[in-house]
Amino acid sequence: MAKLGVNVDHVATLRQARRAAYPDPVAAAKMALEEGVSCITVHLREDRRHIHDADVFAIRKLSGCRLNLEMSATDEIIDIALKVRPDQVTIVPERRQELTTEGGLDVAARPEFYRDLTKTFSAAGIALSFFVDPGQRQIDACAATQALAVEINTAAYSEAVSDKDVTKTLRDVQRTIHVARNLGLVVHAGHGLNYRNVTFIAAIEGLDELNIGHSIVAQSIYVGFSSAVASMKRLIESAAQNKRAVGGI
Numbered sequence: 001m002a003k004l005g006v007n008v009d010h011v012a013t014l015r016q017a018r019r020a021a022y023p024d025p026v027a028a029a030k031m032a033l034e035e036g037v038s039c040i041t042v043h044l045r046e047d048r049r050h051i052h053d054a055d056v057f058a059i060r061k062l063s064g065c066r067l068n069l070e071m072s073a074t075d076e077i078i079d080i081a082l083k084v085r086p087d088q089v090t091i092v093p094e095r096r097q098e099l100t101t102e103g104g105l106d107v108a109a110r111p112e113f114y115r116d117l118t119k120t121f122s123a124a125g126i127a128l129s130f131f132v133d134p135g136q137r138q139i140d141a142c143a144a145t146q147a148l149a150v151e152i153n154t155a156a157y158s159e160a161v162s163d164k165d166v167t168k169t170l171r172d173v174q175r176t177i178h179v180a181r182n183l184g185l186v187v188h189a190g191h192g193l194n195y196r197n198v199t200f201i202a203a204i205e206g207l208d209e210l211n212i213g214h215s216i217v218a219q220s221i222y223v224g225f226s227s228a229v230a231s232m233k234r235l236i237e238s239a240a241q242n243k244r245a246v247g248g249i
């Protein structure tokens, strides 16, 4: 059954909107952990637009916290990651101008580079996951690096409007999960998932974890952070239990 990993980046976005000391992503991470989530995710971007180095080190120290550090594969951030020693790093592409991560990483384009990166983290006892778009080519490339995991980009599914596109993008994700599992990879998914669209993804067999951030932080404005986390967790759990078939939409 898919577990919920909570991304607290946008708690820091609100803080940075005023360069204030609050709201605190570390406090939010603690509240999410109290709701029984399986991991906390933060993306330490090169421009530090939301999460700062001190946030990452503080979240690392929270008791019972499995930390997933999202990051680009640049020397500066790799050095920080090796100091923080998160449980897992998720390698994402990063562009300064983007509002959020746009598209998955092209692991197939630089097989040796990503194999070496996987070796670097594995020598430090840190699991590595690559954030990739659905499709066989990238999954094959990820498996060849000996990475532990992949995170499948659900942006196309989240942005699909017509029933036809929703069905197609969901099938793409489902097939990719199947391919990745057959190659022995642990499979995560995320990006753009919210309270309306998470159910069909959560019902797919073979997923280990869903990483969700923006919709939970947005919902917390109305209902509070703990409650927003708890209701997303309940949705995921009930979707997995009901096992609504993907073909049934």
Ligand code: PXP
Residues within 6 Å of the ligand: 007, 009, 043, 070, 090, 092, 100, 101, 131, 151, 189, 190, 191, 192, 193, 211, 212, 213, 214, 215
């Ligand atoms: N997974 C990855 C790799 C991401 O880059 C993001 C956005 O930071 C997420 C998951 C979470 O996406 P969202 O904030 O849309 O839930």
